[in-house]
Amino acid sequence: MKRFVSSLALSIALLSAPVVAKEAPPAPAAAATAPKLIVVISVDQFSADLFGEYRKSFTGGFARLQQGGVFPSGYQSHAATETCPGHSTILTGFRPEHTGIIANNWIDLSVARTDKQVYCAEDETVPGSTSANYTVSDKHLLVPTLGERMKAANPAVRVVSVAGKDRAAVMMGGHNVDELWWWNGKAFVSYAGRATPAVVARANAATAANIAQPQAALEVPEVCKAHDRAIPLGAGKTVGAGHFERAAGSASAFRASPAFDGAIVALAAGLVQDMKLGQGPTTDIIDVGASATDYIGHTYGTEGAEMCIQLQQLDATLGSFFSVLDATGVDYEVVLTADHGGNDIPEREVDAGLPNAGRATVALAPAVVGKEIATKLGIAKPVLFGDIPNGDVYIAQDITPAQRKAVQAAAITYYKANPQVAEVFTQAQILATPSPKGPPEKWTLLERARASYKVGRSGELLVFLKPRITPIPDPTKGYVATHGSPYDYDRRVPILFWRKGMTGFEQPTGIETVDIMPTLAHQIGLKLTGPKIDGKCLNLAAGGVPCR
Numbered sequence: 272m273k274r275f276v277s278s279l280a281l282s283i284a285l286l287s288a289p290v291v292a293k294e295a296p297p298a299p300a301a302a303a304t305a306p307k308l309i310v311v312i313s314v315d316q317f318s319a320d321l322f323g324e325y326r327k328s329f330t331g332g333f334a335r336l337q338q339g340g341v342f343p344s345g346y347q348s349h350a351a352t353e354t355c356p357g358h359s360t361i362l363t364g365f366r367p368e369h370t371g372i373i374a375n376n377w378i379d380l381s382v383a384r385t386d387k388q389v390y391c392a393e394d395e396t397v398p399g400s401t402s403a404n405y406t407v408s409d410k411h412l413l414v415p416t417l418g419e420r421m422k423a424a425n426p427a428v429r430v431v432s433v434a435g436k437d438r439a440a441v442m443m444g445g446h447n448v449d450e451l452w453w454w455n456g457k458a459f460v461s462y463a464g465r466a467t468p469a470v471v472a473r474a475n476a477a478t479a480a481n482i483a484q485p486q487a488a489l490e491v492p493e494v495c496k497a498h499d500r501a502i503p504l505g506a507g508k509t510v511g512a513g514h515f516e517r518a519a520g521s522a523s524a525f526r527a528s529p530a531f532d533g534a535i536v537a538l539a540a541g542l543v544q545d546m547k548l549g550q551g552p553t554t555d556i557i558d559v560g561a562s563a564t565d566y567i568g569h570t571y572g573t574e575g576a577e578m579c580i581q582l583q584q585l586d587a588t589l590g591s592f593f594s595v596l597d598a599t600g601v602d603y604e605v606v607l608t609a610d611h612g613g614n615d616i617p618e619r620e621v622d623a624g625l626p627n628a629g630r631a632t633v634a635l636a637p638a639v640v641g642k643e644i645a646t647k648l649g650i651a652k653p654v655l656f657g658d659i660p661n662g663d664v665y666i667a668q669d670i671t672p673a674q675r676k677a678v679q680a681a682a683i684t685y686y687k688a689n690p691q692v693a694e695v696f697t698q699a700q701i702l703a704t705p706s707p708k709g710p711p712e713k714w715t716l717l718e719r720a721r722a723s724y725k726v727g728r729s730g731e732l733l734v735f736l737k738p739r740i741t742p743i744p745d746p747t748k749g750y751v752a753t754h755g756s757p758y759d760y761d762r763r764v765p766i767l768f769w770r771k772g773m774t775g776f777e778q779p780t781g782i783e784t785v786d787i788m789p790t791l792a793h794q795i796g797l798k799l800t801g802p803k804i805d806g807k808c809l810n811l812a813a814g815g816v817p818c819r
Contacts, residue, residue: 305795306604306770308549309417309556310596311787313361313439314585315354315565316754318612319343319763321573325582328494332589333582336607339769340811341777347611347764348711348783349723350735350757351662354565355391356723357610357784358442362416362558364788364804367723368706371413372442376402377728378656378665387656392438407437407453407462409446415801416445417788418556423447424797427553429546433459433539434560435531439610443558450542454531454562456522459538470541478534482525486517489529495579502575502619506747510616511575527566529584535561536588540595549601554795561585565613569750572616574623602771604794608784609764613754617741628739630746631691635734637664644681654678659742660692661756663730679731686734693737696720701733706805712759712781719757768811782809793818 323343326333347357349367351374359365359372367373372391379389386401393405400406415423418430432444437453444451450468452459458475461467491499491514501512517524525531539559542548548555564581571577596603614620620628633639641655648654655678656665664682666675679697686695694716707718714722720733736742738758743750754761766782768790785806792799793808808818 304602305554306549306602307554308543308596308601308603309554309791309795310603310605311362311443311556311558311791312589312605312607313358313434313443313558313560314607314609315436315439315560315562316568316573316611316613317564317609317764318573318760319345319765320612320760321578321582322765325494325579328492328583329586331586331591332593333586333767335590335593336605336767336769338775339605339767339773340775340809342766342768342782342809343777344712344779344781345608345764345766346711346762346781346783347609348707348714348719348762348785350716350719350733351723352611352754352756352761354436354610355438355442358439358560359412360784361608361610362418362443362445362788363412363414364417364785364799364806365414366706366783366785366805368721368725369414369802369805370442371411371725371728373723373725373728374662375438376658377663378730379728380656380665380668390438392441407441409441409444412442412445416443417791417797418558419445419447420792420797420799421554421556421795425553427551429548429551429553429555431539431542431546431548431555431557432560433535433542433558435526435535435562435566436560439560439562440558443560450546452538453560454526454535456526468542468545470545471538474534474538474541481530481534482522483520485519486515486524486528486530488514488516489580489584490514491576491580492583495576495583498574498579499576502572502616502622504616504618504746504751508747510571510577510751511619513571513575513577515577515580527563527570529563529581529588531563531566532561532581532585533588535559535563536592540592543596543599547599549599549603568613568752568754572619572752573613574615574619604768604770604791606769606787606791607765607767608787611754612759612761612764614739614741614752614756614760616746616752617739618746620739625739627737629691629741630744631659631736631740631742632689633659633744635659635686635689635691635736635742640682640685641678644678644685647681648674648677650674650678655682657730659744660686660734661736661742662734664732664734665730666732682732686732691736691740692734694733694735696733696735698724698726698729698731701729702726710781711762711783716757719762773811790818 359370388402394408434440617628637655637657
């Protein structure tokens with residue numbers, strides 16, 4: 272059986288001209304010089320819990336990163352722990368209340384189209400579009416990214432963003448990028464009208480050839496064998512003992528497998544090589560969104576053999592990536608984090624001693640709640656919109672103010688009476704709460720809600736389920752596990768910095784992902800202008816001037 276997919280990564284990454292290894296530059300003296308290349312890696316759904324569970328087993332890329340600055344308790348400090356909001360914090364220094372990215376999707380009842388759901392990385396004004404069939408856009412991101420700031424200060428800076436999801440590539444890359452590529456389910460694509468570099472075309476051809484072939488089961492490493500146990504979910508469906516066997520031609524199975532990250536990281540490495548990033552007169556930046564961990568977490572949960580195999584494979588793939596970077600001779604700095612964490616399937620959690628874990632009832636869906644309320648109030652139209660919590664609940668605009676008040680009161684009463692609901696907050700309560708300060712691990716639920724609340728995009732009500740209640744009622748029809756809660760298993764992520772010559776250290780107290788951007792800006796001597804950011808500069812042991 273085949274164990275490592277890092278060979279796939281290298282076979283695609285080295286599609287460009289072979290790199291002649293250069294003599295590595297001397298270790299940068301602390302505070303003396305800026306790195307020539309910044310590499311920002313986001314591992315989608317890589318919780319601090321997973322990092323802590325497996326960190327001793329890593330021997331590749333994750334092992335190298337642990338030799339640098341290790342912050343095991345980084346926080347996506349806000350309540351909206353989804354992909355789009357999380358990625359919007361990593362390189363902007365702002366929380367979602369300021370980035371404007373309050374969820375993957377929100378409801379805008381004022382949009383002209385019939386579909387009132389808006390996707391975070393779309394332009395909903397495009398004629399004929401829907402939230403599921405959309406034109407990718409950066410228009411909803413309200414603040415600049417680090418790459419944008421670097422390019423504004425010096426147009427010679429190259430900004431590159433590659434990810435397995437469009438929203439990850441867009442939210443880390445921002446509004447002004449040289450190359451921005453994401454996987455659309457069939458190939459790596461970019462905005463319409465952009466030229467396709469040769470390395471992208473070759474990567475697409477190689478990836479298509481890989482998908483066309485069946486994938487044999489991957490070897491189960493020793494560290495994963497204790498996790499290799501099937502968990503029944505009903506209707507003949509089980510998870511927990513999958514080894515990523517894949518039928519020929521299954522792009523969806525490819526996406527939820529370690530090979531997907533191999534392709535993403537490989538394309539990033541190929542762009543570094545072809546563009547000679549870090550070899551020009553300025554510091555360049557490349558953002559890499561490794562998305563497979565998220566698809567695997569949703570498809571199989573976080574505590575089965577599937578996730579264990581994935582992380583061992585990703586460790587090898589990152590190790591291969593760093594070897595490619597080493598061979599360029601470029602002085603580069605890496606920061607790795609995640610957009611959010613994740614919760615395991617409740618069926619396995621109950622078996623592991625968490626009796627309060629469970630699945631949300633469909634009775635919590637705003638459409639279901641709204642129908643009951645509308646009947647009681649004699650309103651002959653839908654009055655509530657949104658998805659099953661956790662999340663935003665929107666009240667109809669085309670009813671009278673008195674009816675809106677009555678609907679809100681009835682919805683609050685309904686949700687608070689449900690035993691699966693922890694809290695219900697109104698817009699007024701949230702806006703009356705100051706933006707939070709201090710250690711993110713000590714924030715109240717209301718403060719977490721405030722950090723991701725934006726008037727005009729967020730709902731009139733915010734409903735939080737109790738801990739470990741998964742908002743997927745039926746695991747037999749699609750995804751089995753998810754994230755999105757205001758709790759630390761979804762909020763807490765690792766933040767790892769590494770640069771050649773850096774003195775390793777570990778700082779266990781809580782920091783935030785919004786601290787990454789100002790820290791990197793300080794490393795390269797970039798002055799931050801404009802509105803005050805939410806993040807702060809972190810003092811790294813070496814590789815930069817101490818923060819002031």
